[in-house]
Amino acid sequence: MIVSDKVLLDEALRLALQRPQEEIYDDVIVEDDAGLFAGLLSVRQMIIQHSQSLANIMVQKDLANARAAELEHLTEIKSQFLAHVTHELRSPVNAIIELGEMIRIAAEKGYTGQVQDRLALLMSSATNLRSVITNILDLSKIEAGRMQVIAEAFDLVPLLEEVVETTRVLKGDKPVDVTLAARECTVGMYTDPVKCRQIVLNLMSNAAKFTDRGRIALTLEPSNDEVLLEVADTGLGIREDDLARLFAPFTQLEDARTKRHEGTGLGLTITHHLVDLLGGSIGVRSRFGEGTTFSIRIPKRWNPRETSA
């Protein structure tokens, strides 16, 4: 086949493809304007190059599209996060301002009883505000990779006994038994006790919040190199469809308009990250209307290299 050197690659290919199949891959003689021989070109080479550059362009396009979609998704999550945070901070701040004003009026009138009552409410709003802020700070610290594990030797059993006591206070006067079953009376650990406590307390405080009657059972089963902790309650339970999104930030399964329980929906997200930081794992099983069991495994000895978060 003879083509001019002005013929574009596409055109040369089109011409080549018009020829019988067995001749497609023949060399092409290129001639210049004056009809002189300008060189040889292999159609096979052209096809290979052409398809390679086409594939590269497609891969780059795919990558760019994926990056754009990811960025869009991140921006979306960020703005949702900001909206939630602002809302969660504004409600207790509003309550504190209004209660402050009511206390001022009651104090002016000399109603000391009212001053006392409203001060108690103001303190509870302020405490709530502090826990929201602590949660948000914890989460941003974790996500920025700045949450440090401070490992030390400690006994896990007294730590769990203390969490059980706190849970009894949290459940208030609801008819709920809070129990601890530990197979051994001391379990030596070398990891971060503050994070262990936070993990178990988050699960136990959820159980206390979402259980109106029955039982909250914390069990500890140590093995050679790890401990298995389970928090089982006889509370609301969680629908199977909801289990997958439980650990995502700001997930609350109750309808915001009819919500009965307080919280920001950050507890489980933080718990999951903390378990990861300690090199452990977390799982959940539940029956809606019957109860929920969270299971966590934590290595007895923290190993920085096994940490996935």
Ligand SMILES: Nc1ncnc2c1ncn2[C@@H]1O[C@H](COP(=O)(O)OP(=O)(O)OP(=O)(O)O)[C@@H](O)[C@H]1O
């Ligand atoms: N033991 C449980 N029983 C039933 N539902 C639960 C239980 N634990 C968690 N949930 C559901 O999962 C949601 C997310 O829990 P998470 O601890 O992350 O948030 P929260 O308790 O609502 O708020 P926060 O922990 O930030 O104060 C809860 O709002 C609740 O709907």
Ligand SMILES: [Mg+2]
């Ligand atoms: Mg919670």
